Amino acid sequence: MTITQQILAAHAGRDFVEPGELIEAKIDLALGNDVTTPVAIDVFEQAGFSTVFDPEKIAIVLDHFTPNKDIRSAELSARCRAFAKQYHITHFYDVGCMGIEHALLPEQGLVIPGACIIGADSHTCTYGALGAFSTGVGSTDLAGAMYAGKTWFKVPDVLAFELVGTPGKWASGKDVILHLIGEIGVDGALYRSMEFFGEGISKLSMDDRFTIANMAIEAGAKNAMFPVDDATRSYLAGRIAPDYPVYDARYSSVRKIDLGKIRPTVALPHLPSNAHPVDEVRGIQIDQVVIGSCTNGRISDLRIAAEVLRGKRVAKGVRVIVIPATQEIYLQMVREGLCEVFVEAGAAVSTPTCGPCLGGHMGILAAGERAVATTNRNFVGRMGHPTSEVYLASPAVAAASAVAGELISPEEVCGR
């Protein structure tokens, strides 16, 4: 069995499960945000539920349209607040103590290797970086899981990737996953787990792994999975108790990825699979840069962006918006002097929010405008007007492009 299959088997009370089987599995954590939780609450109440299975195993994070962008969004948040209070939901994160959900939950010690997690948000697959089974579902599924503490799954087959080599100076987890999605397509992993292994894993930081796992959904995958290694243990130390299961797996059919060959990569409009090395698309003029999101809003992302921007100014006519993903990361950014670098370079620094990533607020695009974003989707109208364009990239490429005013490799701005 793959690691995913082993975790599902354990949660279904079974010794063995096969791809394609339908099982019912116990949930260790159910997550919702300010957009998806209100719909789940509607369903929950219509069904006449009056209890949750475990108030310690539900997380509600107000991150999408917060701090609230209009009256309707404020009403959504108010509804979540009332529900959390009524059902004594411990892990309720509101403005001032929240973060973008998929950066926040690992940081807060809510993700444990070997756990079975569902979230009413497609990027819930992020937690596979910590060796948990974690997948996105809709609001009705969330309502059912909040009540019953379990849900049904079809056991997925696998796409296994062996990572070898060492990434170059300006290549990161974002470039790896964009390259990979470019290779297999936006449905290349449909219904499957994307499981990663190999000596290259140790060359990827935890933040790189979160980025890679985060975008598994963009290849159509059910979930992503990384093995637990020293880096994982180190990340988890102090956040969770050390007694968690560690799984191992062997794969019969694998795709090899040489991390050393990965170039800084950009996904052009309007699919995450429209991936090209940035050298092939340099020179495209841009209006906005967004550095943040559940994909790339963590401290190492901000550090690399600051390294590129230090002592420079962003190009005239380019709006740069930096969004640290959680309050803790925000504070760390300030304490490390990165905030000063961003502001002095002419960037806007925001409180944690999903904001512009999904076209919510905090940086919407006008007709025909182009943004380079460290986010995860670039479908038509994703960040604003239907004729606007989003180019997906790493923080290094985004920061370099901010300086140049056009798509460019960090090597050209900072040297090799």
Next chain:
Amino acid sequence: MNAEGRAFKYGENIDTDVIIPARYLNTSDPAELGRHCLEDLDPTFLSRAKPGDLLVATENFGCGSSREHAPVAISAAGISCVIAASFARIFYRNAINIGLPILECPEAAERICDGDQIKVTFDTGTIENQTQGETYRANAFPPFLQRMIQAGGLLAALGLQEEHI
């Protein structure tokens, strides 16, 4: 149970951002969501679609977000059924959960043209193209999902319907 109407034919990777843009996600009112269905992909869709019409698309329909607002918007726009060569997994699950009929049929997805008059019989999964005089057979749902659909959806399948509804 049947669906009958005009086919609106689109291509591959019809994503949740074009099905219902995020700027409308500050509401969950089905009627309101229905009024913005597909507006960034085809601004003429809503004015031309009549209740009972069908959406037909190729691969990976509904890719992207887990937003349940997507199948809700399609259903509220009056669409009786979505036929696609393949569905993205979260959309597939959500459509079943909210009662939007969906059928997976690569042949129908390829052969049906925009404007064809279609009749679907859900019991048998038969898709009749009355305009072209062809018939296609959709992939059956796994028995578990058939039982769930017949029982009335997700909550029924959790065995809770008798207790709570």
